[in-house]
Amino acid sequence: MAWSSWEMQAGDPATFAFKLAFLQNPHDNDRSSPEENASWGSFAIWAQGENLCSHFELGERIDACHWYMVPLIEWLIENWDPLLHEERLKLSNAGTTAAQAMAKSRMPPLTLKETDEFEWLDSWATWWRRHSIRASRQGGMFPDLYIRRYRDQVEISTGAESLPGIPEDHYFLAPDRSYFVCPQQVSEALFTVLRAAIQELRRRMPDSARFVTLETSVELLENSERRNSRMAWLAGYGESLSDYLAISRQVDDALASVEQDVRDSLISFRRSTALVIDGSSYAKLLYGAISPDTTLDDVVNLTRELVGNYVFNASEWLDRLLLELDDSEVSKLAPGEQGSRLGEQACEILGTDSNTRVDIRAILEDLGILITDLELSDPHLRAISVFGPNQRPHIYCNTGFTNLKGGHKEPVNRFTLAHELCHLLLDKELGDELAVASGPWAPAAIEQRANAFAAAFLMPTWVLRDQVAALTAPLDTPNSILRIARNLDVSASSLVDRLLNLGELTFDDRIRLRYLC
Known part of the structure; x- marks a missing residue:
């Protein structure tokens, strides 16, 4: 049966946009499923002005990916919550983007036993199925594109992995990209197109049970009862809602006697909608999004610390941390180069005239940054930095941190403090509330930048x-x-x-x- 063409685009290509179309099937209904035959069409995704689906086929530029759209629609709805809320990679924080990390962690480490290799591969595939758009392709030429949460933004990243059986003259024009978009913009654009597309499919095949199920599923994306599930993904417990709920109860108990304003500043999400949780890094920190080794005691202790660190208005400290750094060019550099450039600039502004030791503790004191020792269970967690509208800038140094050469010698502590200073100065661009746990599971790019910043700050040229x-x-x-x-x-x-x-x-x-x- 021939249907008329249909298409829908939502969002702004300058930030994020999604387009889906149903077209005349050129393959003469070759799919066993009549629903899929009815959904032949195309899709395109834009991020910050770039069409990530644009590609060459046989020397011709094509600006959309063509295939059967029902599997893509089903995949987006089924994985909605992890796509927009899960940041933590399943195995290894091996790259600065999800696409890079998944490419680098595809093969198990050589040190793993054979039985552990299978578990590694299964874990890799599980995360890939939730976040790689190619998990929905079922034969089409789709980009190597990942969607995941990244702090208070949604990361859209692409890799350059080839597709099996695809000729070399078929390739995408936007490999190795990464963009960060407001979760609300992503969720609204996707939802608008998905709902309209399903309505069109229902019009085409009103008796299809598959399309009836899709119509119900897309409407359930706005169900308020999904909030706990989404919080679990944010906190790193997405696959174990019960673990998240157990921690949530402990946080609630710790906050039971706290004034409502303080409580709201820590666990509320001021910009959330029915489709996505958007906002507070503090709540992510409180609910355990530090590392896989976070314990319940850690969460309770951090909750109490952040309650004690609450201030009605932190603008006094914000003004002190607004350094006039020349970052106009460094945004184009790799994270390590950014940190090196900005670390020297910050040292020149904040440092002393001495040509020897930089007194990092005196500098932090002048900026009004508090330092507190706190014992946490993860020995690889260096420190935690918090700062925001209602949180005074504060560095919590983990006394349980184990450095390979010397543990808690003063040089290691000084490097840690300079590293955290970088977070407080530079890392608020991805959210109003800053809460960074410096360790193996922190975003790799900001950790690389902070390490380079610390080295340049303590050892300027x-x-x-x-x-x-x-x-x-x-x-x-x-x-x-x-x-x-x-x-x-x-x-x-x-x-x-x-x-x-x-x-x-x-x-x-x-x-x-x-x-x-």
């Missing part, structure tokens, strides 16, 4: 230049490295890495000196 000039032995010797490290109160390994990045040491020097020092 003008200080290193004076230190090198005062040496009586070559720079690439253990004695020289240790002397400068002692003078600057930094670890030898951090100094070696910094000198490598500045081109003062070779990679071979780095390997040798890190071993000897």
